[in-house]
Amino acid sequence: MEMETNMAEKHSGSQAETAEQGDQPTTAAEGAERESNIRERKVSWARLRRSDSLNMEAGNLSFNPTHHTSRQGSWGRTVSLAFQSIGVIYGDIGTSPLYVYASTFTEGIQNKNDILGVLSLIIYTIVLVPMIKYVFLVLWANDNGDGGTFALYSLICRYANVSLIPNDQPEDRELSNYRLDTPSDQLRRAQKIKEKLEKSITAKIVLFLATILGTSMVIGDGVLTPCISVLSAVGGINSLGQDAVVYISIGILIILFCVQRFGTDKVGYTFAPAICLWFLFITGIGLYNFFKHDVTVLRAFNPKYIVDYFRRNGKKGWVSLGGIVLCITGTEAMFADLGHFNVPAVQISFSGIVFPSLLAAYIGQAAYLSKFPDHVANTFYDSIPGPLYWPTFVVANAAAIIASQAMISGAFAIISQSLSLGCFPRVKVVHTSAKYEGQVYIPEINYLLMVACVIVTYGFKTTDKISHAYGIAVVAVMLITTCLVTLIMLVIWKTKIWLISLFFVVFMSVELVYFSSVLYKFTQGGYLPLAFSLALMIMMGVWHYAHQQRYVFELKNKVSTAYVSDLVKNRDVNRLPGIGLLSSLCLHKVHPISKVALEERFLFRQVEPRDYRIFRCVVRYGYKDLIEEPKEFERQLVENLKEYIRHEHFILDDGPVEQMPDGTTNVPHSGLLVDGKARRSSSSAVHVEDSLEQPVPPRVSSGSIQSFNASKSANSSNSIVAASVHDAGEEMQFVQRAREQGVFYLMGEAEVVAEQKSSLLKKFVINYAYPFLRRNFRQGETTLAIPHTRLLKVGMIYEI
Structure with missing residues (x-):
């Protein structure tokens, strides 16, 4: 089977839907509705009858404007999700009070009024x-419930x-971007911007580079967050000396990365109650210091103190912003981890719990500093009342570990998305939770992050030095998010221009x-972080460029249906028992969708002559979908193939014959237009053969049905259709026996080389950089865990 991993969410004319209807008795009304649906589908088929039907369905998407949608549920479920989100999303931003004031006043507090200015900021x-x-x-601005830069x-x-990978096939233009919009000034503006973007290769490259830069920065957070969070928490025992704090922190980090293989669900959620306790502690401690030391710090709500702060400190005040910005570290996690929750849940948890807790913590610390300004280096721990010191220390360390866990898991999830979209070399992705789809573990990346964390912690030793690096990663991601959301407001939401301008100007x-x-x-x-991000961007850019060039090459050299048909007629081709999957895993048509429903994952079409039992198949995955182990994949494939066979017979038996405008006869054929012409296809073949001795029963091919003259009577038409129908049960048993005899994989092992006339840069990227990454990361069969005894690789060379 030549398999196309196609990232699409929905397709109209779902074969599963019709098949499901066939299992149940239908009323007259239901039957009329079904016939109406079939007629509607035929109109769509007729418009695209020159396109490959598999490609057409694979590109047939159904969207709603995502800014109006989220995972809706009952209020009880939303409140439950809001509670769960506290332990997952807010570990990073919640532990910021450990180090913000120390990172801002690195040279001590020179003027007490500066405390009010910093608090106001x-x-x-x-x-x-x-x-x-x-x-x-x-x-x-979520992608069907999922957030983050790639979303x-x-x-x-x-x-x-x-997209740099072509997605402008006829079926894409016809269906993927379809929306019914009322004409307006905003619509015309959006169309103009869209046209300019689509015509500008520079705009496409800049958009892609901005995306992988944001992605690289978030991965960089996976290195810096554990370092600064754990160092800050362990700093509560700095009486042992700075070196002891560093070594204890390194020990905690090593343990943290070693237990990642158990998964976020087990590691992070084991300590989730600690985050709730943490917010309770910092709220209580903040209110205690506020009422005990200085209630007048509430004057900081007057923004006048910000102006005074900059007037008084000038350049030094501007430099101190690098410490103040740490109060919003982890903000991006609210958006990146949205896929586990929904929009109302995150809004409730932040507005109702996190926001007031953070304000109480920072206001309380400011009140304490107004009385003890010389304690700024260790503000948080010095401000804790004596009896609560050690309980707070324990909870702080647990919260720091959870904050680290959230960013490490986020890095894994982003790399998994990048991998699915062809932007990262192949690595092993282990899905660690059946409950939460986005939770993955990547062994190679895990240990690379661990080594990087140990080096950073040992090299920088203090949080104020790490904060210099941390701030760049945090703000860079926010800038990229602002730009992308502004583009979404212009092109997709079609917001009024003054609101877009206000959003962009204020936040930018x-x-x-x-x-x-x-x-x-x-x-x-x-x-x-810039050096780290640059290295990641180069690696991701090289991989994606080569991936895109391979895709374009394969798109231009697709194997036609006619070629496959001629090949199987060759008597020199030996046929063996079992199912053979001719797989080309790098050949896929990217529709960047997060998840594809299981019932919509497989699309089939039988290759003529039908007697040879060869099927083309499209297998569609979203960038957050789990790619199954071979055993489970084979089971799903065979079950869906049998369902396709059952559904095909049902349609052929009951479906009417319709004359098309061009004079051909349209027979409903598994949701596909049958026109008798060889169609281009980038999908692949499933070859099912029961036994060498198994006689092949004669059948009337669909080609004979297609060429049937529409001028014949309806009764003759129906009789020919009926003559083509085989017993579906027998066919499905045939496929099941073939599976029991074994499933075998034939994969292409393509070597990519640059053409002789290529530039030196292209030759370096294609001939040296890309092969280096391929050799040092996992191969396709390794990633899919295909047993070597059932794998045959065929070498080929692509000159691009």
Whole structure:
């Protein structure tokens, strides 16, 4: 089977839907409705009858504007999800009070009024960025419930042809971008922007580079978050000395990465109650310090203190923004982890619990510092009342571990998405939870992150030095998110221009000011995330470029149905018992959709002559879908093939024959238009052969049905259709016996080389960089765990 991993969410004319109807008795009304549906489908088929029917269905998507949708459920479920999200999403932002003031006042507090200025900056930064931007705006820019940089990119690619991998086949243009819009000024503006984007290769490249830059920065957070969180938490016992704190932190980090193989569901959720306790602790401690030391710090709600702070400190105040921005670290997790929850759940948990807890913590610490300004280096632990010190220390370390766990798991999930979209070399992806689809574990990446964390912790030793690097990664991702959401507002949401301008100007201005501040400390550690991201971007860019070039080559050299048909007629071709899967895993048509329903995953079409039992098949996965082990995949494939056979016989037996405008006869054929012409196809063949001695029963091919003259009487037509019908039960038993005799894989092992006339850069990327990555990462059969005894590889060379 030559298999096309096609990322599509839905297709109209689902074979499973019709098949399901066939199992139940139908009333007259149901029958009329079914005939109406079939007639509607035929109209769509007729418009695209020159296209390959498999490609057509694979490209047939059904969308709703995603900013209006989320995983809706009862209020009880939403409240439950809101509670669960506290332990999953907010570990990073929740542990920021451990180090924000220390990272801001690195040289001590020179003026007590600076405390009010910094507190005012913290308050309004949290209000503007996490609350207004993310909770009430960005969360709605989800991709069918999934968030993150790749979700924004995939959403844009669905509505505009800006993907570097071609997605402009006839069926894509006809269906994928279809929306019924009322004419308006916003619609015309969106169409103009969309056309400019689609015509500009520069815009496509910039959009892709911005996406992988944001992705690389989030992966970088997977290195820096564990370091700064664990160091800050262990810092509560700094009486042992800085070296002891560093070594204890390294020990905790090693243990943390070693237990990742058990999965986020077991590791993270074991400590989830600690996050709730943590917010309870920081709220209580904050209120205690507020009422005991200085209630006048509430004056910081007046933004005048921000202006005074910058007037008084000038450049030093601007530089200090690199520490203040750490109060919103982990904000991106609210969007990136949205797929586990829904928009109302995240809005409730942040607005009702996280936001007031953080305000109480920062206000309480400011009240404490107004009385003890010389304690700024260890503000959090110094402000804890004596009896609560050690319980808080234990809860703080548990919270730091969960914060680290969330970002490590996020890095795994993003790499898994990148892998599915052809933007990352093959690695082993282990799905660790049946309950939460996005939770994965990647062994190779896990140990690379562990080594990087140990090196960073040992090299930097203190949180204020790590914070210089951390701030760049945090703000860079926010800037990219602002740009992508602005594009979505323009092209997809079609928001009024003044609202778009307000969104872009306000948040871009705030984030650019913070970004300029963190870049100031580039030489003091800020280079780390940029260097790390640059290395990742080069690797992802090289892999995606070669992947895209391979795709284009295979698209131009697709094996036609006629060629396959002629090949199987060759008497020199030996036929063996069992099922043979001719698989070309790199050949796929990318529709960037997060998940595909299991009942919509397989699409089949039988290759003529039908006697040889050869089928083309499209297997469609979303970028967050689990690719099954071979045994489970084979079971699903065979079950869906049998369902296709049963459904095909049902349609052939009951479906009417219709004359098409071009004079051919249209017979409903498993949801596909049958026109007797050889069609281009990038999908593949499933070869089912029961036995060498098994006689092949004669059948009337669909080609004879297609060529049937429409001028014949309806009775003659129906008799020919009936003559083509075989017993579905016998056919399905035949397929089941073939599976029991074995399933075998034939895979192409393609070597890619650059053409002689190519540029030096292209030759370097294709001939050296890409083969280096292929050799040092997993091969396709290794990733799919195909047994070697059932695998045959055929070598070939692509000159691109």
